[in-house]
Each structure stands twice: as structure tokens, then as C-alpha cells.
Amino acid sequence: MPNFCEDPNCTWKSTQSDLAFFRFPRAPARCQKWVENCRRADLEDKTPDQLNKHYRLCAKHFETSMICRGNFAELSTVTWNLS
Numbered sequence: 692m693p694n695f696c697e698d699p700n701c702t703w704k705s706t707q708s709d710l711a712f713f714r715f716p717r718a719p720a721r722c723q724k725w726v727e728n729c730r731r732a733d734l735e736d737k738t739p740d741q742l743n744k745h746y747r748l749c750a751k752h753f754e755t756s757m758i759c760r761g762n763f764a765e766l767s768t769v770t771w772n773l774s
């Protein structure tokens with residue numbers, strides 16, 4: 692099953708490239724930060740556990756420098772609605 696990015700304006704799909712997808716962090720504080728950055732009201736009702744299991748954002752939404760350091764768990768800055 693292909694991964695889909697939760698950004699409705701994001702056209703990247705895992706079937707189209709080898710772009711990395713990141714699950715929402717399970718740590719509540721960090722997960723909350725992602726949700727805030729996403730500005731998706733429907734995600735606010737979900738628990739970090741649900742988000743971690745079912746929702747992903749593609750690497751386009753994160754600073755490349757952070758990804759290069761392999762610090763996925765520490766990623767907290769999400770860039771939403773890419774154009």
C-alpha cells in the first residue's frame with residue numbers, strides 16, 4: 692500500500708519517487724506541534740498513537756539539513772501547503 696502525504700496540496704506519493712515519508716511522532720508534545728503546523732482541524736481530535744500509526748508527511752515538509760543529520764525523531768518544523 693502506497694504512502695500518502697497528509698498535505699492535500701502535496702503531489703508527492705511514495706509510488707512516484709523514493710521520497711521518504713515520516714510518521715507523526717508518538718511523543719505527545721512533538722506530535723501536537725506537527726498537527727499545529729499542518730493546520731488540519733480533523734487531525735486535532737486524533738491521539739498521537741493514531742496519528743503515528745496512520746498518518747505521514749513526506750520529506751518535502753522538512754528542512755533538508757535536519758533530514759541529512761538523520762534526526763527524524765527530533766524533527767519538529769513542518770512546512771505546510773507547499774506550492
Ligand SMILES: [Zn+2]
Nearest residue numbers: 696698701749
Ligand atoms: Zn508532502
